[in-house]
Amino acid sequence: SRYEYVKQYEQDATLLPGCFIVVRVDGKGFTKFSELHGFEKPNDKRALDLMDRCACEVLREFSDVRMGYGVSDEYSFVLAPSTALYGRRTSKIVSVLTSFFTASYVRWWGEHMGADAPLRATPAFDGRAVCYPNAATLRDYLSWRQADCHINNQYNTPYWCLVKSGATPSEAQRTLAGSDAGFKNELLFSRFGINYNELPEQFRKGSVVVRARERFVAKVREDGTAVERERGRVAVLHADIIGDAFWTERPETLAP
Amino acid sequence: SRYEYVKQYEQDATLLPGCFIVVRVDGKGFTKFSELHGFEKPNDKRALDLMDRCACEVLREFSDVRMGYGVSDEYSFVLAPSTALYGRRTSKIVSVLTSFFTASYVRWWGEHMGADAPLRATPAFDGRAVCYPNAATLRDYLSWRQADCHINNQYNTPYWCLVKSGATPSEAQRTLAGSDAGFKNELLFSRFGINYNELPEQFRKGSVVVRARERFVAKVREDGTAVERERGRVAVLHADIIGDAFWTERPETLAP
Amino acid sequence: SRYEYVKQYEQDATLLPGCFIVVRVDGKGFTKFSELHGFEKPNDKRALDLMDRCACEVLREFSDVRMGYGVSDEYSFVLAPSTALYGRRTSKIVSVLTSFFTASYVRWWGEHMGADAPLRATPAFDGRAVCYPNAATLRDYLSWRQADCHINNQYNTPYWCLVKSGATPSEAQRTLAGSDAGFKNELLFSRFGINYNELPEQFRKGSVVVRARERFVAKVREDGTAVERERGRVAVLHADIIGDAFWTERPETLAP
Amino acid sequence: SRYEYVKQYEQDATLLPGCFIVVRVDGKGFTKFSELHGFEKPNDKRALDLMDRCACEVLREFSDVRMGYGVSDEYSFVLAPSTALYGRRTSKIVSVLTSFFTASYVRWWGEHMGADAPLRATPAFDGRAVCYPNAATLRDYLSWRQADCHINNQYNTPYWCLVKSGATPSEAQRTLAGSDAGFKNELLFSRFGINYNELPEQFRKGSVVVRARERFVAKVREDGTAVERERGRVAVLHADIIGDAFWTERPETLAP
Ligand SMILES: Nc1nc2c(ncn2[C@H]2C[C@H](O)[C@@H](COP(=O)(O)OP(=O)(O)OP(=O)(O)O)O2)c(=O)[nH]1
Ligand SMILES: Nc1nc2c(ncn2[C@H]2C[C@H](O)[C@@H](COP(=O)(O)OP(=O)(O)OP(=O)(O)O)O2)c(=O)[nH]1
Ligand SMILES: Nc1nc2c(ncn2[C@H]2C[C@H](O)[C@@H](COP(=O)(O)OP(=O)(O)OP(=O)(O)O)O2)c(=O)[nH]1
Ligand SMILES: Nc1nc2c(ncn2[C@H]2C[C@H](O)[C@@H](COP(=O)(O)OP(=O)(O)OP(=O)(O)O)O2)c(=O)[nH]1
Ligand SMILES: O=P(O)(O)OP(=O)(O)OP(=O)(O)O
Ligand SMILES: O=P(O)(O)OP(=O)(O)OP(=O)(O)O
Ligand SMILES: O=P(O)(O)OP(=O)(O)OP(=O)(O)O
Ligand SMILES: O=P(O)(O)OP(=O)(O)OP(=O)(O)O
Ligand SMILES: [Mg+2]
Ligand SMILES: [Mg+2]
Ligand SMILES: [Mg+2]
Ligand SMILES: [Mg+2]
Ligand SMILES: [Mg+2]
Ligand SMILES: [Mg+2]
Ligand SMILES: [Mg+2]
Ligand SMILES: [Mg+2]
Ligand SMILES: [Mg+2]
Ligand SMILES: [Mg+2]
Ligand SMILES: [Mg+2]
Ligand SMILES: [Mg+2]
Incomplete structure (x- = not known):
């Protein structure tokens, strides 16, 4: 128009x-x-x-x-x-x-x-x-x-x-x-x-919300053994984020 | 800090x-x-x-x-x-x-x-x-x-x-x-x-939401006469806003 | 690259x-x-x-x-x-x-x-x-x-x-x-x-620089009469630009 | 005003x-x-x-x-x-x-x-x-x-x-x-x-303009020995700046 x-x-x-x-x-x-x-x-x-x-x-x-x-x-x-x-x-x-x-x-x-x-x-x-x-x-x-x-x-x-x-x-x-x-x-x-x-x-x-990597059993094989996979689950922490520990455990958070 | x-x-x-x-x-x-x-x-x-x-x-x-x-x-x-x-x-x-x-x-x-x-x-x-x-x-x-x-x-x-x-x-x-x-x-x-x-x-x-000026009786004097005031009440219209009529009725909307 | x-x-x-x-x-x-x-x-x-x-x-x-x-x-x-x-x-x-x-x-x-x-x-x-x-x-x-x-x-x-x-x-x-x-x-x-x-x-x-419209003789016809045109020539003035006079003389300056 | x-x-x-x-x-x-x-x-x-x-x-x-x-x-x-x-x-x-x-x-x-x-x-x-x-x-x-x-x-x-x-x-x-x-x-x-x-x-x-650090004799002591200082002099180079060499020689250029 x-x-x-x-x-x-x-x-x-x-x-x-x-x-x-x-x-x-x-x-x-x-x-x-x-x-x-x-x-x-x-x-x-x-x-x-x-x-x-x-x-x-x-x-x-x-x-x-x-x-x-x-x-x-x-x-x-x-x-x-x-x-x-x-x-x-x-x-x-x-x-x-x-x-x-x-x-x-x-x-x-x-x-x-x-x-x-x-x-x-x-x-x-x-x-x-x-x-x-x-x-x-x-x-x-x-x-x-x-x-x-x-x-x-x-x-x-x-x-x-x-x-x-x-x-x-x-x-x-x-x-x-x-x-x-x-x-x-x-x-x-x-x-x-x-x-x-x-x-x-x-x-x-305060509260920190992160994507926690967790392993879980995706399926169970015929022989009874478990197939594990990883997934990101959102989790709330009340952790210190000023020090280094939090970050060295989660390098992917600061990746480019 | x-x-x-x-x-x-x-x-x-x-x-x-x-x-x-x-x-x-x-x-x-x-x-x-x-x-x-x-x-x-x-x-x-x-x-x-x-x-x-x-x-x-x-x-x-x-x-x-x-x-x-x-x-x-x-x-x-x-x-x-x-x-x-x-x-x-x-x-x-x-x-x-x-x-x-x-x-x-x-x-x-x-x-x-x-x-x-x-x-x-x-x-x-x-x-x-x-x-x-x-x-x-x-x-x-x-x-x-x-x-x-x-x-x-x-x-x-x-x-x-x-x-x-x-x-x-x-x-x-x-x-x-x-x-x-x-x-x-x-x-x-x-x-x-x-x-x-x-x-x-x-x-x-579509819908037009405006402040409609309305007169209302603010109080009634001792002698029974009404004191009227104006107030802006929010109202919904479904009016044409392309033509001039809407605007000439509401010049304050376009004021500086 | x-x-x-x-x-x-x-x-x-x-x-x-x-x-x-x-x-x-x-x-x-x-x-x-x-x-x-x-x-x-x-x-x-x-x-x-x-x-x-x-x-x-x-x-x-x-x-x-x-x-x-x-x-x-x-x-x-x-x-x-x-x-x-x-x-x-x-x-x-x-x-x-x-x-x-x-x-x-x-x-x-x-x-x-x-x-x-x-x-x-x-x-x-x-x-x-x-x-x-x-x-x-x-x-x-x-x-x-x-x-x-x-x-x-x-x-x-x-x-x-x-x-x-x-x-x-x-x-x-x-x-x-x-x-x-x-x-x-x-x-x-x-x-x-x-x-x-x-x-x-x-x-x-101070100084005002404007495009002054000026008429000039573009060519002279065989019969000796002049063909006039207008052109914009850049000119420096030292005029008041606070009052209205300057602007009413040059409405094109404020045109959209 | x-x-x-x-x-x-x-x-x-x-x-x-x-x-x-x-x-x-x-x-x-x-x-x-x-x-x-x-x-x-x-x-x-x-x-x-x-x-x-x-x-x-x-x-x-x-x-x-x-x-x-x-x-x-x-x-x-x-x-x-x-x-x-x-x-x-x-x-x-x-x-x-x-x-x-x-x-x-x-x-x-x-x-x-x-x-x-x-x-x-x-x-x-x-x-x-x-x-x-x-x-x-x-x-x-x-x-x-x-x-x-x-x-x-x-x-x-x-x-x-x-x-x-x-x-x-x-x-x-x-x-x-x-x-x-x-x-x-x-x-x-x-x-x-x-x-x-x-x-x-x-x-x-192309041309690279840098501040070249150069040592120079700032003054000569009474005993004849020289006092050297450093200064940055602007210099033009025609160097490769894609590779690392240029930068490892001049780390200060990339400093925070
Ligand atoms: N009682 C109570 N108040 C809280 C809690 N969390 C936040 N508040 C209140 C305390 C503060 O007055 C306010 C947060 O301060 P702000 O600086 O954000 O100010 P406010 O939100 O009033 O104004 P603003 O619009 O942000 O400029 O919220 C809580 O868990 N309990
Ligand atoms: N059935 C129905 N759908 C409506 C109504 N009002 C809006 N919609 C739907 C029709 C369109 O698919 C959609 C509005 O189009 P948009 O261009 O805003 O797309 P949409 O919100 O899907 O994506 P967007 O996130 O805005 O890029 O909302 C309604 O009253 N009834
Ligand atoms: N003697 C003399 N000085 C002039 C003339 N025209 C301008 N100046 C000087 C007077 C002021 O000190 C200066 C203009 O003031 P500014 O506020 O622009 O300051 P300045 O250019 O020093 O610093 P700036 O880089 O603009 O922040 O230029 C002139 O015709 N004669
Ligand atoms: N002959 C000659 N031409 C040069 C030399 N250095 C640059 N030029 C010319 C070649 C290009 O036509 C032009 C630089 O290309 P640009 O993409 O900057 O275009 P140009 O400056 O014409 O337009 P622009 O206003 O930047 O969009 O300058 C030189 O040393 N010798
Ligand atoms: O109608 P718009 O402005 O929302 O136009 P669009 O095509 O949805 O684009 P965008 O929302 O990305 O500006
Ligand atoms: O803590 P902020 O950034 O919200 O700071 P502020 O003093 O509330 O200012 P504003 O919200 O106006 O940016
Ligand atoms: O090389 P540039 O960035 O100048 O690219 P351009 O095609 O000339 O575009 P412009 O100068 O209009 O940003
Ligand atoms: O008159 P200005 O706008 O140049 O004002 P200033 O005080 O010189 O400030 P700046 O040039 O830093 O905008
Ligand atoms: Mg959109
Ligand atoms: Mg707040
Ligand atoms: Mg707050
Ligand atoms: Mg705030
Ligand atoms: Mg939408
Ligand atoms: Mg939409
Ligand atoms: Mg360009
Ligand atoms: Mg200045
Ligand atoms: Mg100045
Ligand atoms: Mg300035
Ligand atoms: Mg160019
Ligand atoms: Mg160029």
Whole structure:
């Protein structure tokens, strides 16, 4: 039609070839959303499990997504440097991944949050794509998110203990202001009987979603011996991803 | 932390100031998704109503969205040239609108599709933002979408009548190949008793979501007289947006 | 060859269709460059004429450039909204125009600066392209540059008079700090006998390069009567471009 | 001023951190320009020396440029992955380097082309910047250019011998069409007495501009012994850059 020329106004930005692509989604206004739905403070296991579930769905849907890392209301997904997904068009990749994550969040809400927490508002996520040119910067990116998880959790845990036990928000803040990890752990233990290191790893380390190689019995031969094969199964871990161990065990994650 | 430098790798593209921004979302793989859920062919009123509902939600949530136009598995949203939403950052705008639309789609699925059509797959939408520098090109954009709606519907209606009445897809295709509107309308009428122009406007024109100005009685004074105010209520129309009438009635939609 | 894949790493950004494109070039480190070549302060007519000459060359070389506006060490060129020059690729347009302007600057240096001012360093210009979606913003852009010209010149003229007559830079600065136009003009007149409004318009208004339509005698018929035609000749003006007069005389400059 | 808002329309694209940046400049319409100035065919030593000279000037002016590679009317410059030049703004980097190269070309034209070849037209170069995320892709980029140099030269040398000795362009083309290197070298030798491998390396390999580390006597001590220091001097080589040798000798060129 004579109107078709308007299609030319689309400016398809693409993501530089040869780079890892990270897509990070983050809950829109989840301070309010978590309040409205009575999320446990500072960590709601049901809500975090729901996030992890959505991430698993993403890995199952998009074979080019190598892994995910999640904390709080956010999840980061790592795409292979060689991915040709949507011709590496930025908007396509960002929008489809964010949309699929969001749809999963609403779809599986009931299953994870339980019957007594019906959805009272429409959740939304923002999304962005960032290129990292090599494995070192990609690992620094993921370390950044996990270090953030640790720092926030170390602060939020005693903070909410104090507030729940009667302190005002500003009192709790003053008690913790400028204190180091030792002080916070000590306070947690002496006043609330909580050993920080025994808190769930999901809270302290966040969640890592990977494709775990697993051997399985594909069929049994007539003579009764088993034929084994390998398959990639999506799995959630709460592992340290700052150190080297995680990566030396999974070299394929950082491959070109 | 020492990892924070990775934040600098984010390249925040923005949308040119002074231009209308159109965000178009489009169902990912809806050929298959509509099949899986038994959508009526070629138009499923429940599915279209669900799309319109989601668009209404978008207009209620984002005050900078001036209007929407939807057809098939897609919806276009028009943002004011002056909008400062998310600093006009492309990824933020595209991802949040697409995410919110998607969440609404899943959230309100049951209400529109009915109990006998449970969600069997996770729907997702792609999203993109396009700048149009002036009202004329914006109108051409919307005309492009509505002309597309018309052309597709004029073809799809007799096509599915033929197929439903026993023709094979390739027979139906051959019958219609190269024919003009007159021929298709005649065929529809003579063979299926359908008057094309009496089909629902939602199918023939698509859906327009607008903020309708309505006067309402804000309060009643002591002397019994009414204090009237104006408010914008989101409404769905199935109007022609190619001609001038729609626009002359709503000059604010094209304002700077 | 097996190396050709590297070509895919080129990310060709383009300039939004339908917008005016402004390419602005600006001398790199001209504070030092003008010093090194003994430019008259604050305005060196030879140097400004050289800039104007280069701009004329640009208009002669690139037919899609509608006009130019220059002040100090910078020049802005306006390209038609409809231009398809280099497919509107940003880097191509910016680099070729900047390069051509620079080459002209060196090529015609001697002709304008005279034999006693040989080139002692390699001049360079930065370049950028900016899109303006309509005539109003384009005019505001040009008004911005001309207003800047005026403000700077009104300050620089008395400043250099003071310094040349023995004041230290900081004394001159203090004398002028925070003063209004009236004060500066008064000072210029009373102390240096200079009537600001009689200074060359090139200094006060900058330079506008346009395609002037001129009628000329194309041939003379046998009967002695003349056949007149119109042609566009590039001309330099020192006109006000903030007011409407300039534009109402040249409507084609702002055409789509 | 009230016009300053227009500055916000500048959209400063930047080049991804952590990547090598290649800026390639290429002569605009040099088919015609070389003809107009009577360049020797297919290789004009004066013109190539002028290009090399300009590249040397670029390396001397911009300390972040690690090396250059030139062939025909083009030159590629490699910037360090860590460069913060102009905040890695694309247009600034492309325009300033292209402009400086161009200015050098005009400035040093006379010195290299000789008195009998005055400049008859204004030369211009296009420029672009491309990011390469690692040393391997950067080397592939440079190999691409040098392989191109070789292929073109192997064809152009016999082609112009044939044409100069009386063949029409289409005859020469037919003679060479589809032939391999052996055939072309044999033809060169048997018909024109030229041993391809003895042609100047500048023609066969192109030019590499590097910062050569050289030791020099910084001062002589009272006791007569010398104090040696190292400095980087810009040097032109005509070396192979496809193989490893060049790079193992200069590891700093590929450093992060
Ligand atoms: N109670 C509770 N709150 C959580 C949990 N996970 C996340 N949140 C809340 C805490 C924070 O207020 C918020 C995440 O912070 P953000 O920086 O993403 O801010 P927010 O989402 O409010 O705004 P945004 O739209 O992302 O700018 O979500 C949880 O498990 N329990
Ligand atoms: N039966 C039925 N199908 C519909 C209806 N609305 C949309 N669809 C189907 C028809 C098309 O096959 C499809 C929309 O075409 P698209 O070009 O968007 O293709 P699709 O979504 O399959 O792929 P995509 O991921 O967008 O590239 O959705 C409806 O109301 N009823
Ligand atoms: N004496 C003299 N100086 C001039 C004339 N035209 C321009 N200049 C000088 C005055 C300013 O110091 C300089 C232009 O200011 P800019 O803001 O462009 O700074 P500059 O070029 O030094 O640095 P840049 O590389 O553009 O960031 O050029 C002139 O006609 N006479
Ligand atoms: N005779 C002669 N010609 C040369 C020499 N170096 C380059 N050239 C010419 C040969 C080619 O026609 C032209 C370079 O090819 P390009 O693909 O860059 O084309 P051209 O510059 O004409 O167009 P462009 O503006 O780059 O698209 O320059 C030389 O040393 N001698
Ligand atoms: O943590 P981020 O990247 O989301 O940082 P922010 O401060 O939330 O900023 P924005 O979401 O606006 O990029
Ligand atoms: O109608 P569109 O714009 O979605 O066109 P398309 O052919 O689907 O292409 P794409 O979605 O890949 O831009
Ligand atoms: O006047 P401009 O736009 O050149 O502004 P600037 O302050 O020189 O900044 P830059 O040249 O770095 O854009
Ligand atoms: O060799 P290049 O990259 O200059 O390739 P081209 O075919 O000249 O194309 P363009 O200069 O338009 O990018
Ligand atoms: Mg954020
Ligand atoms: Mg959030
Ligand atoms: Mg968050
Ligand atoms: Mg599509
Ligand atoms: Mg679709
Ligand atoms: Mg569609
Ligand atoms: Mg500047
Ligand atoms: Mg300057
Ligand atoms: Mg300047
Ligand atoms: Mg080219
Ligand atoms: Mg060329
Ligand atoms: Mg070339």
